[in-house]
Amino acid sequence: MQYTFIALVEDKPGVLNRVASLFRRRNFNIESLAVGRTEKSGVSRMTIVTNCENDTDAHKIEANLYKLVNVIDVQDVTRQPSVTRDLALIKVKATPEQRSEINNLVAIFRARIVDVAPDSVIVEATGTEDKVEGMIELLRPIGIMEMVRTGQVAMTRGEHCGIRRTPGANGNGWHPEEYVQVG
């Protein structure tokens, strides 16, 4: 099944390569990976969607991500209350007569037409993966010329946070008062 991880990483050259290389090295397949800056300078945030068989594999991914020196925090938000969004730009063949049909479809999906050319329009669709897929399926018969998608980004709702399964990892379950002190 699909698992979604959020990873906070140091914003340094080569970090994306390290993360991608880890998935290759451990034989996990990345479905989508979105990366960008965060509210903290020097910290980037990755949303990684991957197919893995079960929670044991999810644990492996988490624990191996933590092994990367540049990875600061990892959460599994797969089953957590969260907002996930995917953005697609879809260039659709459109004669002036077809524009109104496209307009209607786009309105239903709360998408937008962001560019109009003599024989095409660009539709911007934002939403969950399902919604974007739905939009694409309806536009397909009209004629999709070109498409680009960002991949999923995710954020947990309110005070919820993702699962951290890796004991002893950075910032995770690290409550010194729960730990035995050597006397």
Place this chain on the structure above:
Amino acid sequence: MKLSGAEILWECLVREGVEVVFGYPGGANMPIYDAMLSYPVHHVLVRHEQGAAHMADGYARASGRVGVAMATSGPGATNLVTGIATAMMDSSPTVFITGQVHAHLIGGDAFQETDVTGITLPITKHNYLVTRAEEIAEVVAEAFYIARSGRPGPVLVDICKNAQIEKTEFLYPDEVKLLGYQPPSHAPKADLQKAVELIKMAKRPVILCGHGVIMSGAEEILQHFAVKTNIPVAMTLLGLGAFPASHELSLGMMGMHGEAHCNMAIQNADLLLAFGMRFDDRVTGTLSTYAPGAKKIHIDIDPSEIHKNVKADVPLVGDLKTVVTDLVPLVDEYEHEEWFQQIKAWKADGDARSIMSWPEDGKLHVSHLVHDLWEATAGGAIVTTDVGQHQMWAAQYYFMEKPKRWLSSGGAGTMGFGLPSAIGAWFAQPDEEVWTVVGDGGFQMTQAELSTAVQENANVKIAIMNNNFLGMVRQWQEFFFEKRYSAVNMRTPDFVKIAEAHGIPARLVTKPEEVQDAIAFARNTPGPVLLEFRVEQEEAVFPMVPTGAALDQMLRRPVRDAA
């Protein structure tokens, strides 16, 4: 005062306590080699960069300190790769410093340019590309900290030539702070309590002692724990020496070529306490049939080892020494009399099959030779090996009493490790007796380091077990490929003449009655000495767990062969 990047590098190395560096100069690290002349660090000129990597690794394993190797860009750096992978698999604290072309040439396929950080990304704990002199001090401090802390491992620092030359202010960081890297130390108290409950209830417990015990410096507290709880101790190949072989609680080595009674004990245990080991396929046999009746307590500093191969009932992530120290006051003394009786019965069967019980047959057997070496050196030498049959016999018959004396490539299984790692170990422990036990195949892979040994007058004794075969592959072909020998027969050179060409005293041994004298000759001759033993050609290492079998389904040496 402003220093060049190369000078800053050496300032850092000296501050990290580096006394010896193994390396090879070339175009892209010449400023580093030039600056080296002004610093009190001994440089060992190797004959191939792989040798430098294994020497740094051997130095690290024998001393517990960080080993350092250097190479130039391109082929110099790629020659390190096997050695880096070896250090990675066995978690050896090492720092590799490579030269790189000028920063402005990177990506342009310049002469001797190779993407070394790219190549070594999956075989290093971490690596760095340094393009400016200002970065060097911080990067080197981080590199040493990462290499030796947590689960140790190799760190590579690739330094562009312009960064070596440019001058900048030198400031050594007082401490290293890494946002995403904080190795754990204690395990949660609640989890310790869960472990204690399992230990209390266990009737047939076994401690599985791995390399982590040695790297954490936990051998004393482990012994205390084992004696207090009265639990027998099995060791992985790299765990040998972590617990005294002569101790009554020792079960010896586990796994594919482990002691039969040790594997039987593991398979029949009701509790396994895995201390700093990672359930490698060479110690578990087929996972689905591994220790079916046993609960597992797994202590490891690397969270990614937990549940990786074997599901742990109680995972304890932390520094082994710290965690076991926390456990000791929580456990009581327990009786496991029935369990020990059972193990004793298994052991008696194994003793009857032991090759040590064979009568003298006029031939040289590696197991006997290793035993003779063990006797002659009173079990006190540092022993390094290559990989294959001789490695297993050395592990089985050189009974290690202390840690950091058994140096072998376990995870990677790198042939050619023996000689260079022995040279590295000698630099770490120059007052100790250092032997390398190698096969005729592996020895030839890094034979060039003989001249390094001579140049450094390294007091390393080389014992070549020459059977004119790649013995372990031959054994597999005998057992599993209907004895269809394919590319295993090896015509070897006259090793004694090769030694003599290097100015190394050497002897050929072909008969059992010559063995003692030859070992004494090697021990009494200062500097490197080579002994070539012409051993029984088609002998097999027993016991053996075949691929796909359960750990207790071992091929055994037939009883009828025993005396």
